[in-house]
Amino acid sequence: MDPKEVSAFIIEGDNQGAEEWTKKALEDGMDPVTIINDGLIPGMDVVGEKFQTREFFMPEMLVAARAMKASMALVKPLLTESQSSSNLTAVCGTVQGDLHDIGVNLVGMMLEGAGFEVIHLGPDVTPDRFLEVVEENEAQVLCLSALLTTTIKNMKATIDKAVELEMRDQVKIYVGGAPVTDEFAAEIGADGYSADAGSAVKMIRDQLSSAAGI
Numbered sequence: 715m716d717p718k719e720v721s722a723f724i725i726e727g728d729n730q731g732a733e734e735w736t737k738k739a740l741e742d743g744m745d746p747v748t749i750i751n752d753g754l755i756p757g758m759d760v761v762g763e764k765f766q767t768r769e770f771f772m773p774e775m776l777v778a779a780r781a782m783k784a785s786m787a788l789v790k791p792l793l794t795e796s797q798s799s800s801n802l803t804a805v806c807g808t809v810q811g812d813l814h815d816i817g818v819n820l821v822g823m824m825l826e827g828a829g830f831e832v833i834h835l836g837p838d839v840t841p842d843r844f845l846e847v848v849e850e851n852e853a854q855v856l857c858l859s860a861l862l863t864t865t866i867k868n869m870k871a872t873i874d875k876a877v878e879l880e881m882r883d884q885v886k887i888y889v890g891g892a893p894v895t896d897e898f899a900a901e902i903g904a905d906g907y908s909a910d911a912g913s914a915v916k917m918i919r920d921q922l923s924s925a926a927g928i
């Protein structure tokens with residue numbers, strides 16, 4: 715089986731096709747990360763390009779997202795089958811005003827796979843809500859996602875709020891999503907940026923273990 719086949723189901727917005735293909739690929743022993751990186755994400759990239767060139771509109775993006783979620787639901791249990799628990803908690807969500815949550819769900823799923831306890835807050839989360847949940851759960855990690863150039867400012871608003879509440883030293887804050895860059899992350903005072911979920915997990919683990927002196 716070729717992961718490009720599931721990209722086609724995503725582009726067509728065929729959630730049943732995506733689900734059946736994923737089931738079969740997993741039964742055949744395909745690595746879940748290969749399904750995500752070589753099938754689902756490239757499919758979504760094409761959907762984004764078609765939206766930009768006005769070949770696709772909102773309904774097509776929505777059905778593509780639904781197809782991607784159908785596949786991810788099958789992949790998730792395999793990614794999160796972690797043996798080891800790290801006793802670390804991460805709060806993950808998309809900033810206020812932004813409804814894109816597929817990427818941050820992936821980051822959260824991969825962190826669960828790495829042994830983190832993850833609290834998924836979903837999309838459209840206010841700075842106050844993020845910090846309330848961090849405080850309540852004594853989380854060491856906060857992952858902020860944004861996909862819109864108009865909402866990345868709410869990452870800065872969340873970090874500024876953490877400073878205002880004198881919580882900045884208690885929690886590492888990471889940012890990601892298509893419009894985010896390393897420079898932007900440094901400018902707003904984040905602890906790190908990463909372009910994809912796999913390298914995000916590596917960055918977060920490396921930084922936490924060096925902070926703990928391990």
Ligand code: B12
Nearest residue numbers: 762812813814815816817859862863889890891910911914
């Ligand atoms: C699906 C989709 C939607 C769906 C979202 C469904 C959902 N539940 O998520 C719907 C239909 C709702 C939607 C709506 C809109 N969308 Co839209 N959408 C997309 C699309 C096609 C795919 C996004 C996606 O899921 N990608 C797959 C995931 C896996 O990738 P990802 O999110 O980038 O995440 C990865 C990394 O970035 C990183 N990462 C993500 N978060 C984090 C966090 C941390 C801490 C770290 C370290 C890493 C990290 O790891 C992830 C995994 O590797 C993109 C195009 C694209 N290629 O990005 C447009 C896109 C983001 N949308 C766009 C637009 C314009 C909109 C709308 C404004 C359209 C409209 N006219 O209403 C609305 C906005 C609604 C709102 N208020 O948010 C534009 C944004 C343009 C811009 N520069 O601002 C894009 C780029 C399309 C385009 N090419 O024009 N959209």
